[in-house]
Amino acid sequence: MRILIANPNTTQAITDRIAAVAANAASPGTEIVAVTARFGAQYIATRAEAVLGAHAVLELFAEHAEGCDAAIVAAYADPGLGAARELLNIPVVGMAEAAMLTACMLGRRFAVLTFAVALEPWYQECIEYNGLQARSAGVFCLDEPFNDINTVAEEKAAKLAELANRAIGAGADVCILGGAPLSGLAAQLRDKVAIPLVDGVAAAVRQAETLAALNPRKPIAGTFRRPGPKQMTGISSSLKTFFKG
Numbered sequence: 001m002r003i004l005i006a007n008p009n010t011t012q013a014i015t016d017r018i019a020a021v022a023a024n025a026a027s028p029g030t031e032i033v034a035v036t037a038r039f040g041a042q043y044i045a046t047r048a049e050a051v052l053g054a055h056a057v058l059e060l061f062a063e064h065a066e067g068c069d070a071a072i073v074a075a076y077a078d079p080g081l082g083a084a085r086e087l088l089n090i091p092v093v094g095m096a097e098a099a100m101l102t103a104c105m106l107g108r109r110f111a112v113l114t115f116a117v118a119l120e121p122w123y124q125e126c127i128e129y130n131g132l133q134a135r136s137a138g139v140f141c142l143d144e145p146f147n148d149i150n151t152v153a154e155e156k157a158a159k160l161a162e163l164a165n166r167a168i169g170a171g172a173d174v175c176i177l178g179g180a181p182l183s184g185l186a187a188q189l190r191d192k193v194a195i196p197l198v199d200g201v202a203a204a205v206r207q208a209e210t211l212a213a214l215n216p217r218k219p220i221a222g223t224f225r226r227p228g229p230k231q232m233t234g235i236s237s238s239l240k241t242f243f244k245g
Contacts, residue, residue, distance in 0.1 A: 008053030025202035054080030091211035107173025
């Protein structure tokens with residue numbers, strides 16, 4: 001099995017972190033292909049940056065999806081996920097979506113923990129988009145600066161463990177470590193938090209493997225059917241192929 005992972009952030013070190021966590025989570029024989037956005041934000045934290053990230057994801061999928069069995073949008077809140085599902089013939093999984101749905105199988109209510117308050121509105125909207133407000137105990141954010149996006153997981157590990165205890169007090173049965181820069185941290189904090197922790201990348205890889213094994217057909221009806229042919233201007237030749245019918 002071959003799984004494509006697209007990082008809509010432009011930071012290669014984040015992609016490297018994602019790839020390592022994905023390879024550790026994947027089943028024996030699953031190949032991970034991790035690629036990085038060529039344009040956009042160093043790390044996505046706002047709606048505007050997410051729109052650019054969605055475009056970057058579609059470009060990456062257009063260039064690299066051939067020969068893959070499933071694809072993953074590897075930024076929390078899943079920029080471009082719905083569009084990718086319309087265009088690709090293979091299952092597409094969002095990191096946030098996979099984390100939240102996995103959390104729902106581990107407890108009644110989940111909380112999202114993250115490293116910056118700027119992420120809260122976008123993450124909250126992601127919960128609402130997925131219709132999971134009733135299962136959410138909230139988005140909990142650290143309100144302090146960090147030194148480097150590439151090492152924020154290590155820098156803020158202890159503070160995020162403390163934040164998990166606040167989430168437990170607010171009724172969370174499960175906590176999600178929200179944000180690609182926090183990939184791998186759930187395993188490190190496993191024994192320091194009294195409830196399950198979910199890693200978005202690990203959850204997405206396992207969900208992608210499952211969907212690829214189920215081999216669902218590409219819909220020709222419903223809201224995620226492929227759009228009809230349309231003339232497109234100013235986009236890459238790879239991306240144009242999705243709109244040729």
